[in-house]
Amino acid sequence: MRVVSIALVAVALIAFTAGSRASAQTNTDQRLLSLAQLWGNIRYFDPWLAHQNVDWDAAALSAIPQVERASSASDFSSAVERMLAALNDPLTQVAAPSPSPSAAPSAGPDLGLAFASPNVRTAVLTVNSNAMASADDEPLKTRAAKIAVQLASRRSVIIDLRQAVPESDDGAAAVDWLLGESRVGTAIVYGDVSLPVYRRRYYNGLPEATPAGYPIYHGGFISDDVTIVRGTAPGPLNVAFLVNHNTILPDLAVALLQAGKAVALADGPSPALSAGDADSVTLADGVTARLRVSELTDIGPTQTFAQPLPAGAHAAEVAADWLDHHTIAPVQFAPPPTPTASAAPPQSAGLPDEAHRIFAVFKIYNVIRYFFPYRNLMGTDWNAATLRAIGDARAATDERGYIATIRRYYAHIHDGHGSVTGPAVSELYGGGMPWTSRYLHGEVVVTEITDPLECQRAGVRLGDVVTAVDGLPVQRALNEHAPFVNGSTPQGVFRNLLAGGFTAGIFTGLPGSAISVTLRHARSTTRFTARFRRIEMSSRHPRTGAIVRVLPGDVGYVDLDRLPLAGVDAMFSKLRQTRAIVFDDRGYPNGTAWAIAPRLTAANEVRAATIEQIMALGPYLQEGELDFSQSFRTDYQMLPAANGFRYLRPTVMLLDERTISQAEHTALFFSAAGRTKFVGTPTDGANGDITKFVIPGNLALAFSGLSVRYADGRQLQRVGILPDIRSEPTAQDVAMGRDVVLEAGLKEALQLSGAPSASQLSALHQLQSIDRLEFVRENQTLQRTAALERVELDNVGKPLPGATGAHPLASGWGKAYPAAFAASTGAAGSTAPQIALSSKDAGDEDYGTVGQSFDATAYRGKCVHIFGVLQTTGAPSGGAVWARVDGPSGPVSIDNMSDRMPRGTQPWQPFSIVLNVPPDAAAIVVGLMLFGHGEVAADRLMIEPVPADMPPSQAM
Known part of the structure; x- marks a missing residue:
């Protein structure tokens, strides 16, 4: 086993002032940061997690409150030790304190290598690993070379690797050198032997935990090349390794056991084969942990490999006698388990508890640390930002505060692709304005009208300049929202500050919530205030005219x-x-x-x-003058x-x-x-x-x-x-x-x-x-659209002017999908609704639907109007009627009422859906949908063709 010592914590510890609550909290957060680093190193690079049934997330979640309660370095060390215990890996554990100089074993004149030859055929090499010097010690090299010469004439070699105390990292490294790189190693090998091959985890980018993820991002195992040791022994050798529970078996010993060229004899409990490399890392408070970073490709971990050492006063003599009377057989090591892909654990909505909120910071910290290719361009101290985020996450008291914490933290990556989405974000920030705006020459300018009727009512025109939002001067509003908005450049930040679509912009908020905006016309200094209810606007509005x-x-x-x-x-x-x-x-x-x-x-x-x-x-580390950080292909x-x-x-x-x-x-x-x-x-x-x-x-x-x-x-x-x-x-x-x-x-x-x-x-x-003529035509179109929308609004749930042949929507509903939902229909003349969809055992994030399809021929070249009444019962996430028009190649228009979906318990209310039906339309599909729990029902459902110039209601 090879051990590398690295420094994990890259942040300066802040001096602790006794009795200061702020300083105590700072120390706690420093501990949490170093715990996050350790968790991330193991999460992404410990090979055990690829095939062991370990809930590593749960281990961190259990450790976080323990660290928060820790009042000393000892408490912190115990919390780390309990987290690592979830792995059940002898390699990954909190390291024991280094022995004091007085307690450390003395090398003595033999430099930790005692050589004896009880007879001309047998040599005994006793290795005191914790007393050996480092591999670059010249006297140690000289002594090893002399011992190698003495081994050349022996037929039996006994190497005593028993240790009085657990081997230190330096001691294990010294034994690896002795039996790997020094001439002692080749002297005990007759012929050739292949050293065990290590494998470690690698990633090309961050693989997504969903099937829809980009295939270019993937991970797996990479194996070292095979190393062959060319033995220098002049003839066959009988080799015995004496071991005890403190022994860490070196690679050459494993290779000789596999090849049937050596035996291991255990004095007392047999040690478990560590079968891998470890890194030694230093956490907060000077706590040191060792973590596995590799494993053997063909040998599984924690296997026993030694036979009992027969009783006797002198272990070397007993081993020599064993060699004289036994034939050495190869050790049959079991292979490691096959790596398996682990499914992402389900994520529940709502405000997470404190441990989960802090754990969210852990995940973000490590993903960006290891997988964000522009980390060098962030221009921010990621550790310092993380320390603040830990405190903010602890203080969050509701979903809005938690989302704000994540957004503020994540904005430090300064990436225009850096988005935060989810059901809670959609609910809290899914509402926006009936226009699109841009930041032009230092002003917020209305550049596109997306809801002509709302803008006409408020007197808002193209080119209007926003001067205040909810009474706050617009520049101040931009400045206050900017820390929560991701963006690669200043123009990108302004773009997101003014965008809809669930950003932390100056206009977004809860759908249906009130907002007042003060504006002035482009060629005027007179200001006016328009008041709106935020609406859901999810569709893009491309340019018009010929492509x-x-x-x-x-x-x-x-x-x-x-x-x-x-x-x-x-x-x-x-x-x-x-x-x-x-x-x-x-x-x-x-x-x-x-x-x-x-x-x-x-x-x-x-x-x-x-x-x-x-x-x-592998984990990022710093060793001497070398700083191992991001690598790229x-x-x-x-x-x-x-x-x-x-x-x-x-x-x-x-x-x-x-x-x-x-x-x-x-x-x-x-x-x-x-x-x-x-x-x-x-x-x-x-x-x-x-x-x-x-x-x-x-x-x-x-x-x-x-x-x-x-x-x-x-x-x-x-x-x-x-x-x-x-x-x-x-x-x-x-x-x-x-x-x-x-x-x-x-x-x-x-x-x-x-x-x-x-x-x-x-x-x-x-x-x-x-352009002027086109602009006039577009304004005329907007005015006509606003007029028609007013007609639609006045006739929600009723036939529209110009309609022909309104008739009830026929029966023919299919089955509810998925099985967590159930559909029911009302018979003619009954008091039951025409169609209802309810949750049986659906979760908060589940989505159910039921629908029917019919031929679109009668509606081609026109618009179709579907209307009736709708109610929801105990449906916090909402439910609605949806309709879709399909063309030869798939859907061409759809409205799922996302901008006006009833939520909770709402009484019967009228609804209308208007969709364009192109000349080549194949089918029209109508249905109910329900998010999460509760019930949605529709009744008095009607359908009619209306003129083609009727504005569609489609929200998608």
């Missing part, structure tokens, strides 16, 4: 946010003769970069990006082969803070292709396929799992793609419907293509005229 078109000046335009992969060839065909192309990357593409970029260059071997993947091969991503003709004319790409992740990767591809110029503002600065993990409270945390850089190695994360030409709209530009970024992109494309100045000016004027 591919020709702009004035014969310049192509492509909206990458909406261009499907199947449309790439048609796009190139349509724009083949244009003088340049403007690619709009202000959104999220559909995987088209791999098909487009290779066709923008004449080269065939183009390096597009540098990909660095975390390779975690570097790959260079090449552009694929071009599939079609190449477009070698100028290209321009439009960017802003909405350009993130795959959109930024698309920019890397276009940059590598050669001529693409970037216009707009810096991108979000977050790239690298995400991976996720779950913490108590059923919160899922995501982060960038890969490091992605430019092809030449330049940094992207926390910087973003920087534009060649900067262009940013003002509030007045938005209010006028001007896309100044597109104008700048067109201007750059015309200049790159050599268009005359007069042609450039003419094309820009034409584009501005087109």
Whole structure:
């Protein structure tokens, strides 16, 4: 067994002032931090956890309150010892204190190696491991070399490895050297023998605990190479190792036992084979623990391997007699258990208890420490942030406070992919505004209307500037929320501060809760206050207009946010003769970069990006001047082969803070292709396929799992793609419907293509005229939509104007799914509801549904209106009617009432669902759904076709 000593705690201990409660709490948190480090080292790198039935999470949860109660280093050591005892591993344990100088055994003149030869055939080597010097001690090397020479003429060799006290780490390392690297080892081997092979755990990124996780993130075992010892013994030898319960068997002894070239004779209880390497780590209060970091590939742990030493006054003589009268047989070691994948334990919602809240910090700390590829770019003291998070987690008294603690802590990674999601987050922060806003020129500007009716009622227009939220000046609101928001760059933080979708933004909150927002129109200084109920807005609102078109000046335009992969060839065909192309990357593409970029260059071997993947091969340690930290595997991503003709004319790409992740990767591809110029503002600065993990409270945390850089190695994360030409709209530009970024992109494309100045000016004027006309049409559409929404709102649960042929929804309900839910239907004329769905034995996080499907032919080219009444009973997570329209290739529209779902116990209330039914629609599906416990019921269900221009209610 090999032992490496490392220092685990990288934080300076804060001096403890007697009688100071604050200092005592600080000391407790330091202990918890070092416990977190130890837990993480074992969680990810102890091979036992891959095949032993050990609930390591539960061990930490049990230890946390013990550490919090600890009033001394001894108490802390006992808590650590109890946690390690869950492993039942002789290698992983709290180390005994080092003996004092007076108690330490003296090496004496033999340097811990006593050699005797009772006769010409037999040699006895007594090893006092705790008295031996280190392997680099020259006198020890000289003595070992002399002993090796003396062994050459012997036929029987007895090596006494019995120890009076447990072997220290240094002692075990000295014996490994003696029988591994010194000439004594080869002197007791006749022929060749293979040393046992060690294996240890490794990770390429953090594997997700769900089947949907990215396959590029995985882990397993990596084995050392086979080491063969070439023996120098001139003839066959009889070798006996004398052992006792304090002996740690060296690798060469294990190899000789396996090969039938040695026997182990136990004086008293037989020691268990440790079968692996250990690291020695120092925790808070100077407590030292040893932890397993490897195991043997073909020998299981904790096996006995020795035969009883026969009785006798002189052990060496008894061993020699045993060798004279017995034939040595190979020891048949059992292999280690097969590694098994452990399922992630179920996570319950609600506020976790204090131990679970602190354990959540443990998990986050270690995942980021070992698997976040941008740890060097965090710009924060992760240990210090963790100490604060431990205190905040302890103080949290409700779900909101707990989520705030996790968000504040997790924001220290500064990653645009760093999200915190879960049922509680959706419930508490799922409500937002009826508009989308951006941070432009230091102002919060309304840039998109998502609910025309609500905005019309409040007098909110495009280009309006937010000046206060709930009476708080907007800049102060941004500053107060910023510590809880993850973001790679300042523009990324602002993006998330203003986003909906369950972020810790300035507008988000409980759906249905009240919020007041003070605004001013773009060309006015007069302020007005609008009051809203937060609504659930989960759908994306992409740009309108043609996805591919020709702009004035014969310049192509492509909206990458909406261009499907199947449309790439048609796009190139349509724009083949244009003088340049403007690619709009202000959104999220559909995987088209791999098909487009290779066709923008004449080269065939183009390096597009540098990909660095975390390779975690063992606990991080510091030994001497060496600091073992993150390791990476570097790959260079090449552009694929071009599939079609190449477009070698100028290209321009439009960017802003909405350009993130795959959109930024698309920019890397276009940059590598050669001529693409970037216009707009810096991108979000977050790239690298995400991976996720779950913490108590059923919160899922995501982060960038890969490091992605430019092809030449330049940094992207926390910087973003920087534009060649900067262009940013003002509030007045938005209010006028001007896309100044597109104008700048067109201007750059015309200049790159050599268009005359007069042609450039003419094309820009034409584009501005087109944009103004389009803006007028969009405003008219918004006004019409608001009017129709008002009609819908006034007729919830009733037929809509223009409807034809309203009729009851037929029976034909299927069975409830899954089995934890039950459906019931009411017979005609009965008082029972038409359809009800209830929980039988469903858990808080379970989801049940029942539905029916019917042909969509009668509704094609129109909208379908489904209405009736709905009630919930004892359903805290809610229930609703849902409807879906399916096309030839799958769902095309769906409304699950997520923005208006009743929760708890609600009386009968009307509802309406309106969905678009395209001309090729195949089926319409209607059903009930229920989250968790309780019952949801629907009655008086009706269905009718309505005009195609009726605004859909779809929330997804």
